[in-house]
Amino acid sequence: MALFKDFRDKRDTGPSARPVPDPWDPTANDSQRLPSPDDGVKAYGNGSTGGYAGSKPGAAEPSSAFPMQGSGKEPPNGPESRREDTRPVKEPAIPSFQFTSTSTSKQGYFRRDTGPATEKLWEVFTPSRPQTSDQMFVGRRAVIEKIVCAIEQEHAHVVVYGGRGIGKTSVGNIIAASARRAGYHVARFTCDSETSFERLMRDFLRSLPVDFTDRSSRAMGLPNESFDQFRDLESVGPTDLSNAFGSLIDRVILIVDEFDRVNNKDFYRKMSEAIKIISDSTDLVSIVIMGIGKTLDDLLGQHLSIQRQIKAIRLPLLDNAELEVLLNQGKVRAGIDFDDVVRDSIVTLSRGSPYYAHLLALLSGRHAMARKSNIINQDDVRAAISDILAEFDPNVINAYERATQTDTNTFMADIVLGAAVAPFDAYGRFTAEGALKALEGYTGRSYEILNISRGLARLNRDGPHKILEKFGSPGVPATYDFVNPLMRQYVLLRQVNQHGLNQFDSNNV
Ligand SMILES: Nc1ncnc2c1ncn2[C@@H]1O[C@H](COP(=O)(O)OP(=O)(O)O)[C@@H](O)[C@H]1O
Ligand SMILES: [Mg+2]
Structure with a gap:
């Protein structure tokens, strides 16, 4: 798979050029978290909790994702090379309730069964959670290569669009993990209907490690005013950005997910302006916009006249061979089994959607386990279908x-x-x-x-x-x-x- 090259190898790597632990990085603490019924709501955007990925458990990224350049998050010289960081340290995930209601609710099939038998199944088949590592992530090599190339070689901004549930956030997670390992600072923001440009940019600027800004002025003992002033600002306009980014010395990626959800024309106008300004003033910052749309116009509408500055990538459906790989990998990991007939039924019914492949496998697996079997048969698939229909949108x-x-x-x-x-x-x-x-x-x-x-x-x-x-x-x-x-x-x-x-x-x- 195309991956980001570790650009730290190619240039001066003085002490302050080392990556600094990212306070917004949801790595580690959340990576072992098991799914909860609440995840269904989050992943599908029904909640209204926008914000950086650090505050969004569903976007957790395990530390052992891809085998590739770089050795993860630890600075090369070990923990002693970390600078003092007074920003809040991420706490362990808040324990979730395990209550199983007997009343029917919307998407009640996401109610978690208790007991060890289905635990693995819930870990592996995650219709309500994006993929966070390469372990169950299938296909998408060409798309990821395009995104890596757009950012790394063309220094472009990227728009990734496609239908709900097609796998945009999962691609964002894989890209973020790969880029972080190569030494990029990656900030992620999930929009909601209330998102404002000011909040997005202010949180973004605040998330940037100080070491990513002008090292030479720091070495001379000068305050890095052009950057620091923005950290405390309550409001940041598009034109403030060229100053702020002028002092960057390392590469930064800002991933803005669920871009379509913002209900505010001003946001889109300012984003458009910001992308133009950033394109003109620095090639160290790449913005990756992700959202729902069948065409680029669906997502950007008339709001953004930035076609020249961006590379647009539409996510295709998964093909049947990729869905087969997904199911075959899943059954090994979940400790269940099914024959080719069952697998083909799930693949055919999924119609290219990884969401449906996960959902059908999870729900049929539950029916098999309710029979105290770990072999899914066609009756289990049928039962899963009626579960899905009973709670359809x-x-x-x-x-x-x-x-x-x-x-x-x-x-x-x-x-x-x-x-x-x-x-x-x-x-x-x-x-x-x-x-x-x-x-x-x-x-x-x-x-x-x-x-x-x-x-x-x-x-x-x-x-x-x-x-x-x-x-x-x-x-x-x-x-x-x-x-x-x-x-x-x-x-x-x-x-x-x-x-x-x-x-x-x-x-x-
Ligand atoms: N490449 C992939 N391989 C395996 N599963 C995937 C892949 N992409 C998405 N999924 C699964 O499909 C569902 C929807 O993915 P998600 O990334 O949340 O989509 P979107 O952000 O487009 O709504 C989730 O269950 C996720 O785990
Ligand atoms: Mg998504």
Whole structure:
């Protein structure tokens, strides 16, 4: 995998150039933390707790991640080379409650079973937590290489975008760990609807170790005013940044996750200005923006006129081979087993989503263990599917019902099923032709392409039926994708729940 090179090797490494322990770094204390039901809320952004990763247990990074250059967080000369740090030391994770409620709640299937049998399962299959190390992290080598290259060689800013649950935060964790080991200072910020530019930048500047600023002025006993003044400021505007960053001597990466959640135009305008200013004034600072969007415009909208300064990278879905690796690695780690038929069912139902692969494996594993077995069978998968459907997002269920309601027949339900079973590209797009063939293969009936196209057009039209988005340019066959990234799996899970996994031949899908 492409990794950051340790740039400390290539330049003067005086005593003050050593990496300083990062107060915002969530390493160590949190890395052994087990998942809690609360994680589901955090990872999916329903809570409103924005802030640096140091205060966000879900973003913990274990110290033993990738085998690569650099030896981790310890300064080269051992602990005595650390400077006095008066900032607060991170405390151990706060113990979490283990209470298991019997009432049903939203996402109740994230309720943790107690007992050692399922402990491993919960550690390995983590639908509600991003990956924090390479141990269960699959695929994404090309994307990570692009990000590393953009930052390291092009000194560019990066925008990583894609659907909810596709793996953005996980990529951010891997990038952060790799960069830290190479000697970068990495600061991470998770936005919420209330995030302001001032808070983000102030916290960022405060997180920068003093040693990352002008060493020469410190050596001469001069205060590093151009930088220090910002540490105490309550408010930092975009134009203050060029001064602040002018005194940096080491490379810094600021990862801003859940960028789409901010509900404040001023934030986006100032971020745009800041990125331009930073691009003009220093190549030591790279900003990595992550958020939900099918297109760059979805994420940046008209807010950011920074296309020239950034490298945009859309995260693709995982392919089936990668999902197979995920499940095969997971079963070894969790001490469970399943045959290829079960594995293929989970892979096919996941439709490229690592989130669904984790969720189905976790929930079927629980059913197996409830039978006192560590071998997952198709009945366990079926039981997991009905668990998932029982608590599915009501917005998706309502949208499905509106889309398939017709006065006359079930035709629209067939069209939606065709859309869900159609082969799709790396970004989830399918064609009318693909939907037709897959639907015929699946139902054994034949359909007219014209009717399929009309049906898809109806599902794309604005109004209560709309569940699809159409893409395309003149002369190229149109492609479609679901507006809501959970819809494809919902339709499939629903179908399998009604008609059984046996009739469900993964070769047809
Ligand atoms: N490359 C990967 N390998 C294995 N699991 C992954 C990978 N990427 C994401 N996941 C899993 O998928 C789910 C969603 O990942 P996350 O990074 O939170 O997505 P996003 O930030 O895009 O919403 C989590 O369960 C995470 O553990
Ligand atoms: Mg995320």
